[in-house]
Amino acid sequence: MDGSISIDLPQRRTLKASIGCVGVGLHSGRRVALTLRPAAAGTGIVFRRTDLGIEIPALYDHVVETRLCTMLGLPGDRRATVGTVEHVMAALAGCGVADAIIELDGPEVPILDGSAAPFVFLLDCAGLIGRPAPMRAIEVLRPVRVSEGGGAGAAWAELRPATGPHFDAEIEIDFPGTAIGRQSAALRLTPAAFREEVARCRTFTLAEEVARLRAAGLCQGGSLANAVVVDGPLILNPGGLRCPEEFAGHKLLDVVGDLALAGAPIRGHFIGHRSGHALNNRLLRALFADRDAWRVVEDEDVMAVGGAMPSYAAAAAPSFA
Template sequence: MDGFAQLPLGRRRRLAASISCRGVGLHSGASITLTLRPGQPGQGIVFHRTDIDVTIPARHDHVVDTRLCTALGLPDQKEARVGTVEHVMAALAAAGIDDAVVELDGPEVPILDGSAEPFLFLIQCAGTTEQPGTLRAIEVLKTVRVQDAQGGWAELEPGEEPFFDAALSIEFAGTAIGTQRFSLRVTADSFREELANARTFTLAEEVNHLRSLGLAQGGGLHNAVVVDGPLVLNPGGLRRPDEFVRHKLLDVVGDLALAGHPIHGRFTGHRSGHALNNQLLRALFADRSAWRFAGAAIPAAETRVPVAA
């Protein structure tokens, strides 16, 4: 990827410098400053709320809400929460960032244009550099599958080492979305070229209901694709005919980055969203025979071991 250093396989990576932006929270409507900072060796990705001085690990077992986004929190601390983490997590994972602090002065990651592309731009501007310590990946050893009552499902299975392959299908009958499918071997280049600029989307009929629930307070045609039956309401239309499934696959990359380590394996899903993506990680780590660490051992102080909740 242009602007990202190609480091030796197995070496940790961090940002070379801090970088900031300001934007609105999609659901909270709050104006929030985000700063990406270099992390300490072995720290992993953490979110730090400067307004309440709370740090939350970016891990699957800290997911506290999956309604229309992925939100992280701390047990028994209702105010210790960060929402809409999936797009910045996807960008950090695609750029190979292992250790970083995502600093915020509010309750939610800014939505920016509704995609991961602005976060990739920030990372590229900051640059990346080698970090002490050795990276370990999670190798999927057997198929793990979860499903819901609405017919959605998601699974992880062994794949071709050392890659992460993903395939997803979605189905929104009677709308401009329809049925779409997309598959990809996820690398820094393929993420940038195929997924990064795909925007989040919603149905026009759901907007008023979401706002009555206190959600989508900062949403608009400038940061989301809005579909009204067969119509796309955004004046500029779609960035790609299958932008919808590409964005859902972008979400998969961000949600699965909460494993705390790169995943070597294959993801397949149908109508999978944030809830199923998180359930899939919890199911994987609940079965110790389903995965193992790949790569050289690292000192205990630098090990980020996923914890099943």
């Protein structure tokens, strides 16, 4: 079943019908039921914790944790969080969904198979509907860069102006002495490219880290069914990799999901070296902190990273308007 729609005209896309799944949280190990629901134009992407009766907007300034995943939260309430949002956010962004409610009855989005592909499948099954509407995007006007560390272990991420109405991303990773090694991947974000090139790339970890993470109360739901596990030169998953660049491809998937928290499509060029959730979020914060580095544009030729600007984003950051 193909739930894709034409993007020749400006559209705000949402689901035709609600659809759900049940899975476990990668870090909590808890069983979680998740439902993707249609939303009115202008809603944006909102996470709804049905067990707590709260809603958390999917925005960069609501990110409260970036260790091993991207976690959203509400100020002043330590329980009001949603973890591991990056894969479902990437699926929504990659499919051009602007408005949706994501309901879940626990603290973490189910990991499913460790990629965005199951969420894309759910969107296809539900179907998408488009509404003609003015599209707004965030156009990067000058380079913005954040970095961490130095020497051979340095990591950095940068947004540069785009050559056209696109979001391009490229990343390089380096895990010496392992089956991962040095890899790079690049993507021009369109629904077709997202599906074909990065959606099925799974999260990964090193075998030596698993015991440490579990001792720290993390990775309680992790298994070979939802992550690629690397032990030195070996890949422990019986089926091996889904594609040769799966490791770098998953990092690109994370970039798409993390930058969708901008609250509007980004018209720019992302370049990263060993970057992860923390640098991705720092990059958005640095971009919006520099009012001369970006502007909001209305255009009929925008391919959404996260959909049109939601109304609450203007309230959270008045300078967007």
